[in-house]
Amino acid sequence: MRATDRDRCRYRIVAVSLALILLFQGAAALNATFVVGENGTWYRGDVMVEGISEYKFSEPGFLGEPVPLAATNITVTNASGPVPFEEKNAGTITFPEGDYTVGYDAPLNDRHLTVILDTASDVTVVLPDAFSISNPLLGYTSNGASVNQTPQGTIITWEEERMVEVRFYDAFQEQMLVIFGTFWVALVVIFLVPYFLTRRKQE
Template sequence: MRTPDRDRCRPAFAALCAALVITILGIPAAGALSAEYVVLPNGTAYQARIEIADASRYEFADVGFMGEKVPVQVGNVELTGNCSPCGFNWSRPWGAPSVITFAKGNYTVSYLAPLSGNTLQGQFTRPYSVNATIPPEFSVKNPLIAGISQGANVTHHADNTTSVRWDKTTAFNVRFYDQWHENMLWFFFQFMAILVLILVVVPYLLSMKRGE
């Protein structure tokens, strides 16, 4: 007796479904990648841990004022994943960002980089979940001297550290300050108040007195 076509198709269909499931599971979900940044206590450097998927290279670059790529001098670079150890090759073109290349796959890139102007920022080619940790010596509470890009969730911890988190973002920016900058802000306000008193209030009172 001849086996019906639909019966013969069932094993092939099941195999196709299994292959599709395996393929889907092997692809990271959109927005599932994460990036962790920890600002060091002196505020002059940060430690980064960035997940990358289906990649064979990583470029160490920051974002300039005009959106251009600016080379970042990094150190303590590590590549981790399903390998032990995960080897990579350096490429350091003159005037351009350094690049590491490796076998294509899913990894986490870790490195140490300098920080200036109390500003931490980053840009990605796909959505990332980003978490930045600010040490106790710094704060982001005062909006007059701090700045945080949109979509952030700020958490102040008991040890005075601050966590700033963005979900599914392609760019982030956080500007923090120390006690000296906050003191300078209040000194500026006091100075401006004295100027207003001398240049506006006192002349007005004197003119009122002369008018009497």
């Protein structure tokens, strides 16, 4: 189910605000911010770029190769505001050479976010409070991640990375894991206890 335009607008405001905060805190580094939508099926990305005239939206394929990403709601902005751009084939846009923030919405599959950037950047991923990464059997973050839990959700950051990965889950998935684990523990008890009792009698 796609989020409403109002929800997407709200998330774009959050993403841009985070990008501006990071920009003023560390102007020497490029920044990229990715805010996951409330239902976990899409995210909003805002990526700072320097001295380029073309940007390709891509994600890792089955073998790790870059494949075109189905980006929507694309924006290109600089200090003066929105900048016109042209969409080319295979998820590529062009614009006058310069420094920009490229924003876009993109779908998420299986609550698994993987981002590959052209240039090492300080990366931030924001998860709504409905999702978590704390259970290592269900959640995952790539190396170098710093995790900060807030009342509004989880903020994950990396410094100077070109590729980041996050796998997250909700309370239902964690509950199903507990049920599944309990079921298998019960099966082990059912089959092993009679076995040990039989061995004890034989001894």
